[in-house]
Amino acid sequence: MSEHLLEATTQDGACTLSAAELLPEESVRAVAEEIWLSFIGEEEFLIPLDGEAPANPFSAWVGIDGPWRGRVVITCDESVAQDLTRCLLGEETVGELSQDDVEDGFGELANVVGGGLKALLPEASRLTLPLVGANPPAHGEDMFVIQSIWRGQSVDIVISSVPLQY
Amino acid sequence: MHALVIDDSRAMRRIVGGILSDLGYEVEQAGDGQEALNVLEAGRVPDLACVDWNMPVMDGLSFVSAVRANPAWRDMTLMMVTTESEHGQIVRALAAGAHEYLIKPFTPDALRDKLSLLGLVPVEVP
Amino acid sequence: MTLAAADFSFVSDLVRRESSIVLAPGKEYLVEARLLPLARKAGAAGVSELVEKARRHPDRATTQSIVEALTTNETSWYRDGDPFSQLGTTVFPQLLAARPAGEKLRIWSAASSSGQEPYTIAMVASETIPGGSSRVAITATDLSTEMVERTRAGRFSQLEVNRGLPAPMLVRHFTRAGAEWEVAAALRAMVTASQLNLAQPYPRMGPFDVVFLRNVLIYFDVPTKQDILRRVRTLMRPDGWLFLGAAETTLGVDAGWERVALGRTSAYRPIAG
Ligand SMILES: C[S@@+](CC[C@H](N)C(=O)[O-])C[C@H]1O[C@@H](n2cnc3c(N)ncnc32)[C@H](O)[C@@H]1O
Numbered sequence: 001m002s003e004h005l006l007e008a009t010t011q012d013g014a015c016t017l018s019a020a021e022l023l024p025e026e027s028v029r030a031v032a033e034e035i036w037l038s039f040i041g042e043e044e045f046l047i048p049l050d051g052e053a054p055a056n057p058f059s060a061w062v063g064i065d066g067p068w069r070g071r072v073v074i075t076c077d078e079s080v081a082q083d084l085t086r087c088l089l090g091e092e093t094v095g096e097l098s099q100d101d102v103e104d105g106f107g108e109l110a111n112v113v114g115g116g117l118k119a120l121l122p123e124a125s126r127l128t129l130p131l132v133g134a135n136p137p138a139h140g141e142d143m144f145v146i147q148s149i150w151r152g153q154s155v156d157i158v159i160s161s162v163p164l165q166y
Numbered sequence: 167m168h169a170l171v172i173d174d175s176r177a178m179r180r181i182v183g184g185i186l187s188d189l190g191y192e193v194e195q196a197g198d199g200q201e202a203l204n205v206l207e208a209g210r211v212p213d214l215a216c217v218d219w220n221m222p223v224m225d226g227l228s229f230v231s232a233v234r235a236n237p238a239w240r241d242m243t244l245m246m247v248t249t250e251s252e253h254g255q256i257v258r259a260l261a262a263g264a265h266e267y268l269i270k271p272f273t274p275d276a277l278r279d280k281l282s283l284l285g286l287v288p289v290e291v292p
Numbered sequence: 293m294t295l296a297a298a299d300f301s302f303v304s305d306l307v308r309r310e311s312s313i314v315l316a317p318g319k320e321y322l323v324e325a326r327l328l329p330l331a332r333k334a335g336a337a338g339v340s341e342l343v344e345k346a347r348r349h350p351d352r353a354t355t356q357s358i359v360e361a362l363t364t365n366e367t368s369w370y371r372d373g374d375p376f377s378q379l380g381t382t383v384f385p386q387l388l389a390a391r392p393a394g395e396k397l398r399i400w401s402a403a404s405s406s407g408q409e410p411y412t413i414a415m416v417a418s419e420t421i422p423g424g425s426s427r428v429a430i431t432a433t434d435l436s437t438e439m440v441e442r443t444r445a446g447r448f449s450q451l452e453v454n455r456g457l458p459a460p461m462l463v464r465h466f467t468r469a470g471a472e473w474e475v476a477a478a479l480r481a482m483v484t485a486s487q488l489n490l491a492q493p494y495p496r497m498g499p500f501d502v503v504f505l506r507n508v509l510i511y512f513d514v515p516t517k518q519d520i521l522r523r524v525r526t527l528m529r530p531d532g533w534l535f536l537g538a539a540e541t542t543l544g545v546d547a548g549w550e551r552v553a554l555g556r557t558s559a560y561r562p563i564a565g
Contacts, residue, residue, distance in 0.1 A: 034451055038272060111175070114249070115251060251450065276454040
């Protein structure tokens with residue numbers, strides 16, 4: 001076990017560091033920006049600015065399970081989730097996307113973000129399969145939000161510790 | 167050449183499958199490791215399998231181990247395509263028998279680079 | 293928005309003077325796209341305002357940032373594959389057999405960009421030569437100070453390690469450092485990075501056993517290519533090897549080289565005299 005984590009765990013192995021200490025904002029942004037540039041498009045920048053709250057919020061989330069248990073939730077407007085999925089699929093997409101396509105594509109985006117963040121943790125952890133919907137689980141007390149703008153629309157990444165079983 | 171793309175995300179199967187078919191591959195898809203094993207057992211053994219790690223039913227690592235345990239499938243090239251990106255995870259996958267490892271997110275160029283490392287892309291004649 | 297002709301010619305003259313890179317008419321879109329972020333950072337409204345500023349106060353920092361913004365740094369690990377496999381299977385064994393035991397081979401990566409090329413050479417050495425890290429010294433140079441610093445740091449993003457680096461090499465020679473991957477200390481110890489403009493006089497260095505001058509001559513005009521190839525030749529051992537990019541050749545440019553087939557690729561060797 002790495003020293004960093006030894007200091008960060010209690011006797012029963014629970015993690016005592018906060019979500020923001022484990023996953024520094026700068027690194028989270030670096031991970032997300034890379035994902036946008038390679039998956040969404042070469043010219044697609046996530047800009048570190050606060051946007052307006054979405055009219056129809058839609059979320060995709062994954063759990064991280066290890067000495068630290070947490071959740072990563074991406075939230076944006078439903079139309080933004082559609083645009084993200086369309087970009088993800090690239091030229092392959094023609095016409096309307098089904099709700100299924102959007103849930104699948106947006107969920108995969110959360111999976112990739114979650115995987116990138118999991119790799120920043122000091123100790124091996126597991127990733128849960130992504131879930132998608134308008135009502136993500138409530139955030140615990142230990143949480144922080146990373147706000148960004150993509151194509152003028154807000155995209156939030158919320159990282160929270162999950163105190164209880166999910 | 168024949169490729170099997172194994173991922174629980176349809177979007178991901180479309181992306182990887184699309185790049186491969188542009189390169190001239192015939193592409194088949196499976197949504198998890200068990201579905202993929204069914205394809206192999208039905209006698210459709212591909213030259214290349216692109217394997218996600220986290221999937222329901224049977225994950226990618228178990229699939230790789232299962233393929234390696236069967237001598238009849240020895241000629242298959244296995245490449246993990248996954249968001250798992252810790253040093254230790256890559257070591258585990260290679261030890262289980264994966265030949266290459268591509269980390270999500272990737273660009274089409276990165277997938278092509280990996281295929282040429284594996285000798286699985288037609289070499290352009292200058 | 294298109295760039296005014298006068299602005300374009302000011303920028304292309306400046307870039308040519310500083311780096312010898314030729315920006316032919318028609319590359320206006322490139323200049324515009326590459327300089328816009330720079331203009332924004334400098335608080336200028338647009339590219340013409342940035343150019344105007346550079347024209348009136350041509351300080352070192354502005355000039356250099358314009359030149360660096362207009363160089364193409366695209367690179368990858370084991371780029372094109374064959375030159376690096378031939379380095380390990382043919383070039384290193386021949387050179388080591390010809391040198392007294394204990395003498396280091398000197399390699400020059402002459403447009404090293406962010407470091408993928410010199411560290412690929414370092415990996416090939418450590419994989420194919422017993423005690424390789426003590427038998428090879430790699431000099432990495434580039435025009436761009438930013439690229440030189442990146443090479444020195446030896447840190448690469450996830451996207452960069454995805455480009456052509458075989459997974460077994462990644463796990464053997466890199467460790468994770470936050471969101472990035474860091475080259476092992478043993479490889480970093482083999483590489484010395486410094487700034488060097490290929491079109492200007494070279495410092496005292498060499499003689500080199502192998503020179504990688506890949507994917508950079510394409511940006512220069514013929515007299516510049518001739519001059520660089522001639523001066524590179526004077527820094528090489530008589531039995532040395534030169535590797536160029538897939539789209540580059542000495543043929544018809546500088547007669548001082550012999551082209552030799554190496555597997556599916558080719559390399560160049562200095563002709564005596
Ligand atoms: C396309 S990269 C090639 C990198 C690597 N050699 C490869 O083959 O992948 C070209 C590099 O040449 C550098 N360069 C351009 N003009 C130069 C000059 N006059 N002197 C030295 N380096 C130069 C650029 O900064 C850039 O990093």
